[in-house]
Amino acid sequence: MSSEERDALLEEELLLVRNSGEIPEVALYGSLHFLCEAPDGPRLQLTAEESARLEEAALARYREIILRDLDLANRDLSLFRGIRRVDHNWRRFVQFCHKTGHSAEAFRPTAAEALLRYLRGELVEVGAGERTPSVNCSAETLLALAQAMGIADLPDGWAGLCAQDG
Numbered sequence: 001m002s003s004e005e006r007d008a009l010l011e012e013e014l015l016l017v018r019n020s021g022e023i024p025e026v027a028l029y030g031s032l033h034f035l036c037e038a039p040d041g042p043r044l045q046l047t048a049e050e051s052a053r054l055e056e057a058a059l060a061r062y063r064e065i066i067l068r069d070l071d072l073a074n075r076d077l078s079l080f081r082g083i084r085r086v087d088h089n090w091r092r093f094v095q096f097c098h099k100t101g102h103s104a105e106a107f108r109p110t111a112a113e114a115l116l117r118y119l120r121g122e123l124v125e126v127g128a129g130e131r132t133p134s135v136n137c138s139a140e141t142l143l144a145l146a147q148a149m150g151i152a153d154l155p156d157g158w159a160g161l162c163a164q165d166g
Contacts, residue, residue, distance in 0.1 A: 001042060009035065009042055010050055017057040022081070022089070024061035025096050028054055055100050062093040063107055070114035072121045075134045082136035086115070087145045094148070112149040119154060122161050133161040 013031040020027030031054060034041040046054075065081075066089050074080040090111065097104040125131050135142065139159040146154055 006042075006044065009044070010053070014053060014057050017054055018061055020058075020061055022065065022085075023092065024058040024065075025092065027061070028058040055102070058096065059093075059102060062089060062096065063110075065089055066093065066111055067114055070111070070118045072118055082134060083115075083118075083142060083145070084137040087137060087141055090145060090148060108150050112146075112151050115146060115149060116151065116155070119158050119161065123155055123157050126161060127157075133163075135161040136163050138162055138164070 013035060017024060017027045017031050032046075032051075035044050036046060037043070066086055068074055068079065069081050069083070069086045069089070093107075094104045096102075119135075122133060122135065126133050137145075139162040142158070142162055143154070
């Protein structure tokens with residue numbers, strides 16, 4: 001296999017992982033299986049740099065989907081999954097970072113600020129009667145997520161936005 005063919009295969013898998021669905025880690029492991037182990041795959045021995053690029057694509061996808069669901073502009077779109085999914089994806093992201101030797105710390109302030117911005121915007125719009133709350137998790141889940149993101153104080157009234165059975 002030529003280096004151009006190898007590069008093209010890796011680029012295709014990077015795109016697949018980077019643009020994967022809701023669980024980027026599954027896409028990463030699918031790509032690794034195809035590239036390295038599948039009987040019908042190229043059976044490559046990936047370099048550390050190549051593996052790291054694939055992991056970074058999965059990390060980037062995790063960051064993207066977390067921020068997607070913390071964007072007020074997405075609340076009424078079909079791609080929106082809500083705070084409950086943010087909680088799941090945050091935990092998956094942190095676990096993936098731990099498993100792969102990456103740090104979640106650089107992204108933590110960005111995610112925390114996005115969550116605070118979301119809650120502040122919800123409070124304003126719900127308080128003005130412009131919409132009903134879109135927070136689809138319990139107050140306990142939201143509080144645990146906020147704490148995991150390093151948020152010490154949530155805005156006044158935040159618990160009233162939460163689903164009662166979430």
